[in-house]
Amino acid sequence: MLVHMLRSNPQIVAHGEVFNYGTIGALAGEYGQRRQCSAYEEKLEKLYRSDPKAFLYDIVFDTQHRSCAGFKIKTDELFRWRYRYLRKLLARDNEIKVVHLYRKDLISQFVSWKVVNQQTGVTLIHRAEERPKVQPFRASTAAFRLFLRRVFKREALSLKLYQKHRSFVIAYEEAAAASDDVLRNLQVFLGVKPQELEQTTVKILTRPATDLLLNFNEIKAIFDDAHAARPMLSLPDQ
Secondary structure, eight states, X not given: OHHHXXXXXXXXXXXXXXXXXXXXOOOOTHHHHHTTSHHHHHHHHHHHXXXXXXXXXXXXXXXXTSSEEEOOOOHHHHTSGGGHHHHHHHHHOTTSOEEEEEOSOHHXXXXXXXXXXXXXXXXXXXXXXXXXXXXXXXXXXXXXXXXXXXXXXXXXXXXXXXXXXXXXXXXXXXXXXXXXXXXXXXXXXXXXXXXXXXXXXXXXXXXXXXXXXXXXXXXHHHHHHHGGGOGGGGSTTO
């Protein structure tokens, strides 16, 4: 969602999940257009595999005559063994600015994750008519505890990896609500002139977790007990 919002500012090149290990993910701007040519796609993939550093700096971080360029990568991928070289590149260059996007409501995030993986498989929609039907369910408390441990571990690893970088922290809930102050400050952080950002995607789940999660109170008690140890809360003003 945030990537799509940032793309609505013409000063920003906001790529999607470019580093998909085996293949190249979504590239924005002129490189996305060039990839329609099979010869260029082959050349790009060769660079991606043979010289990931050049691919990162010459392609992904090419501002394409704009003010800034960046990409999205999820922490549940970044800290896998296969991404170790990318991690080293990112950690060494503290001129790279980092935007930490996190979810305040981890119960709702857990519900979304369960729905995607066990019911719909849908991760992105652009119109309300595309919204899939979702059935309420009962969640395993052991699964939720494991989910929290993994989220907290990835947050701690991410904060450590980027400890020397200039960082901006934004909650998913703030982006979804199009919080004027937060989105303006984010654009200033990125070095671009702030403007109203457009939302081109819509929420998949409209029913609250209290409706979808049949044992919501049981899950909430676990979350309340663990929440104080969350690494993201250790940052100032969080």
